Amino acid sequence: MPQSVLVDCDGTPVDVAAIEPFVAAFRGSVVRSGDAEYDRARTIWNASIDKRPGLIARCSGLADVIAAVRFAREHGLLVAVRGGGHNVGGRALCDGGMVIDLSRMKGxxxxxxxxxxxxxxxxxxxxxxxxxxxxxxxxxxxxxxxxxxxxxxxxxxxxxxxxxxxxxxxxxxxxxxxxxxxxxxxxxxxxxxxxxxxxxxxxxxxxxxxxxxxxxxxVSMVLGGLVIHPRDQATELLKFYRSMTQSAPDELGTYAALMHTPDGHPVAAIATCYCGDLAEGERILAPLRAFGSPMVDAIQPMPFPVMQTLLDAAVPDGNQNYWKSTYVRELSDDAIDVIVSHADQATSPMTAVLVEQYGGAVSRVPASNTAFGQRHLEYDLGVCTQWSDAADSARHIEWTRNFADAMAPFRTGDYLLNFLGDEGEDTIRAAFGTNYERLVEVKRRYDPTNFFRVNQNVKPHPAPIAG
Missing domain, CATH: 3.30.465.10 (Uridine Diphospho-n-acetylenolpyruvylglucosamine Reductase; domain 3)
Incomplete structure (x- = not known):
């Protein structure tokens, strides 16, 4: 098992004598390579991420966070910040540096x-x-x-x-x-x-x-759940989804999914949540429930916290994950054909292809009001590839990239920040859209040395834009 020493950003090991006073004064726990907790502390949901920090500072509160930031700054450390650790790109971890782990701060x-x-x-x-x-x-x-x-x-x-x-x-x-x-x-x-x-x-x-x-x-009780159809109905179901979402009230949130059942059968599904009057929700969702001949209709009233767990089983801890995502201009017939044909060739039954509808209240906030600038777009396509054996990674990643490339004629050139994996600077810039330059100015003001850079990074001194 390789050992991971704490090193600064130049790769120079930090003297152990400099670490001990920090550890002694830290109220939470500090985990280092060789400690019994090390491998568990550096493990996140996405098993494709295998990074070995030099030090993991599990903070107990605000004072620990301050101490960790100041220690990292004093010693020139690369820093990653971990909250829930659910980012598909693994930005909660880093190699050689410090992880400021907030996962135990649960007030x-x-x-x-x-x-x-x-x-x-x-x-x-x-x-x-x-x-x-x-x-x-x-x-x-x-x-x-x-x-x-x-x-x-x-x-x-x-x-x-x-x-x-x-x-x-x-x-x-x-x-x-x-x-x-x-x-x-x-x-x-x-x-x-x-x-x-x-x-x-x-x-x-x-x-x-x-x-x-x-x-x-x-929000207390909602009307929600899944309607599941055989995969050979996917094209017609996505066309119905397009029609349904174009006239949906704000209270209705829906995702379409091409996925597999737990026993490996390919299916097409719509997951929905209506957060208004339940009787009105029954009326709104009646056409969905009447469409075609579903294998499963599990729509029912439920407490909102239950609604939030319905998709948990689709993203279990410990699988390999590689995702691609892009906004699409419209859910045209041609786009639907590409989505269905590639989903039918998925290399793993654990993979899900999602079409997510936004709009509503999201689109009524001006793009300049917050750093999230993709307010005008209605549909995002998420290709969430999962598999269990790391030895198969190349095959699954290639399929995912080919799918993303095939969507090029339909995508807007915009991206959802939280879905980004290993994309480069141009994609990150596109995810911020017209707000990017303003973000650069804020970065220069609050983090001019780019201390916080294990993220979808906005550099304080960007390279000139070509052309």
């Missing part, structure tokens, strides 16, 4: 009178939903309960409730942030408004967020 305080929740960065969506649901309230956040609130929010945050209540980042009232200098900033529309703008969709470029304050919405 949640709900104020039902003000409809606010203050949440620490290690909280997962299911944990947040459990606390807010007691009061019949919810944060619009995601579709998988194991997702971390921190990365989801900083990248924008789509989910079942987005069409009605906006993105997760649209519902942030304030942040507590540890800056690249190790200083604590309270960030809101009134305090550091430029940073407040950038944190809502700009990723982890600007600091370690140690607290999120969210606006809550009255």
């Amino acid at each position: 949640i305080h709900v104020d039902p009178r003000e409809r606010r929740a203050r949440v620490q960065p290690g909280v997962l969506l299911g944990e947040l939903d459990r606390e807010t649901h007691v009061f019949g309230l919810a944060v619009p956040a995601g579709v998988v309960s194991k997702t971390g609130v921190a990365g989801l929010t900083l990248g924008g945050g789509v989910g079942w409730l987005a069409r009605k209540h906006g993105l997760t980042c649209d519902n942030v009232v304030s942040f507590e942030v540890v800056s690249a200098e190790g200083e604590v900033l309270h960030v809101s529309a009134d305090d550091h408004p430029d940073l407040f703008w950038a944190l809502r969709g700009g990723g982890g470029n600007f600091g370690v967020v140690t607290s999120f304050e969210y606006r809550l919405h009255p």
Whole structure:
């Protein structure tokens, strides 16, 4: 087993004598190579990511985060920040440097009178939903309960409730942030408004967020679930999905999926969540339930936290993952044909191809209001390739890339930040769209040395744009 020593950004090992005072004063736990907890501490959901940090600082609270940032800065360390660890690109880890691990910071305080929740960065969506649901309230956040609130929010945050209540980042009232200098900033529309703008969709470029304050919405019971059809009905089902979503009310969030059943049968499905009056939801969803001859119709009233768990089984811990994603101009017949034909050739039965609808409240926020600028686009295609044996990686990755290339005639050139894997600078720039240059200015102001760069990075001194 290779050993991983702590090294600075030049590859020079950090003297053990310099590490010990930091470890002694740290309230949480510090994990190093050779420790019994090391391999578990460096493991994240995506098994394709195998990185060996020199030091993992599991923070217990704000003071630990400050200490970790200052220690890393003093010794010139590469730093990754881990919240829920659910980013497909593995940006929660780094080789040789320090991981500032926030996963044990799980405080949640709900104020039902003000409809606010203050949440620490290690909280997962299911944990947040459990606390807010007691009061019949919810944060619009995601579709998988194991997702971390921190990365989801900083990248924008789509989910079942987005069409009605906006993105997760649209519902942030304030942040507590540890800056690249190790200083604590309270960030809101009134305090550091430029940073407040950038944190809502700009990723982890600007600091370690140690607290999120969210606006809550009255959501308790929803009408949701899956309708599943045989795969040979996929083309017609996607055309129906296109028609249904074009006239959908804001209360209706839907995803279409080409996937396999647990026993390996290829199917086409629509997953849906209606967050308004349940009787009206029954009327709205009646055409979906009447379409074709579904194998399964599991739509039913359920508590919103249950809705958030319906897709958990599709993204288990421990699988190899490689994803591609792109917004499409429209869900045309030709685009549907390409989607179905490539999905039918999927190299792994664990793979899911998703068509996600946005719009609604998301599209009514001006693109310049937050760093998340892809407000005008309706559909995102996600190719979520999963497999179990690392020896098969090349085959599955090649299929995924070929699928993405085949979608070139239909894509807009825009990307959803939280779906990005190993893409380069041009794709990251495209994901920020017209907000990119403004993000560069905020980066220069708050992190001019690019201390926080293990992320979808905005460089403070970008290279000139060709042409």
